[in-house]
Amino acid sequence: MPGGTLTVIGTGIRAGVQVTLEAREALGRADRVFYLGAEPLADAAIRAQAPGAEPLADLYAEGVDRGLAYEAMVERILAPVRDGLSVCAAFYGHPGVFAAPGHEAVRRARAEGLDAHMLPGISSEDCLFADLGLDPGDRGCQSYEATYFLEHRPPVDARAILVLWQVSVLGRREAVVAPDLSRLPELAKVLGELYGSDREVIVYEASPYPVGGAHVERTSVGELVRTTFPPLATLVVPPAHAAEPEAATCSSAARAVPAPTTSPFAE
Numbered sequence: 001m002p003g004g005t006l007t008v009i010g011t012g013i014r015a016g017v018q019v020t021l022e023a024r025e026a027l028g029r030a031d032r033v034f035y036l037g038a039e040p041l042a043d044a045a046i047r048a049q050a051p052g053a054e055p056l057a058d059l060y061a062e063g064v065d066r067g068l069a070y071e072a073m074v075e076r077i078l079a080p081v082r083d084g085l086s087v088c089a090a091f092y093g094h095p096g097v098f099a100a101p102g103h104e105a106v107r108r109a110r111a112e113g114l115d116a117h118m119l120p121g122i123s124s125e126d127c128l129f130a131d132l133g134l135d136p137g138d139r140g141c142q143s144y145e146a147t148y149f150l151e152h153r154p155p156v157d158a159r160a161i162l163v164l165w166q167v168s169v170l171g172r173r174e175a176v177v178a179p180d181l182s183r184l185p186e187l188a189k190v191l192g193e194l195y196g197s198d199r200e201v202i203v204y205e206a207s208p209y210p211v212g213g214a215h216v217e218r219t220s221v222g223e224l225v226r227t228t229f230p231p232l233a234t235l236v237v238p239p240a241h242a243a244e245p246e247a248a249t250c251s252s253a254a255r256a257v258p259a260p261t262t263s264p265f266a267e
Contacts, residue, residue: 011045
């Protein structure tokens with residue numbers, strides 16, 4: 001039987017209203033649809049467009065390394081493609097941003113000679129720039145997964161925006177069901193060495209709902225450990241205001257350390 005096709009799409013952040021026209025078309029023409037959302041409303045929006053859509057979230061197991069869940073997701077997605085069907089895999093936000101199974105499914109399908117491609121979607125970072133009024137084209141933007149940033153200390157240009165993702169599960173590589181901020185003091189210490197305790201930081205979470213605003217809490221590095229973090233929190237360090245002294249670029253607290261070899265599923 002000839003191989004099928006795979007289209008990996010993103011559903012955006014705001015449930016039901018940020019799916020692009022080409023993503024909707026992919027949903028409509030697929031023989032099988034799989035989805036991984038972030039909350040029930042987003043899941044319901046996918047099922048409304050594709051009533052037979054099948055969830056991938058059941059492959060997560062608390063305490064189990066996420067890489068194992070990602071491997072199971074990839075194989076579930078690819079099985080009907082190998083059987084000759086048209087498959088659409090839908091992921092929350094942008095399907096290629098913090099969505100390792102989407103990338104791996106496309107890579108593996110192509111390696112097997114199957115037709116596979118990924119369509120772009122609206123990511124949390126897109127929402128962040130809009131909600132916070134920050135422009136990465138001004139003085140640049142550095143974007144790191146928070147655990148990687150803490151453990152490997154890449155160089156930091158303090159004149160640019162710094163965005164740290166997945167702060168609410170800092171240091172956790174397994175599936176978790178609740179935020180874990182036990183290593184937040186370590187991150188605050190590193191940021192204090194880079195920027196000083198008075199530097200403004202923003203705890204941000206894009207709104208997943210069609211109405212309502214994002215979670216935006218402005219605080220300082222020194223007050224970070226006493227700040228409330230929502231489940232999908234992102235930490236943003238804006239550039240210094242024009243009247244403020246710039247912190248040193250590539251501070252001694254931020255050194256380049258080669259990253260270890262990781263599996264293709266590591267976030």
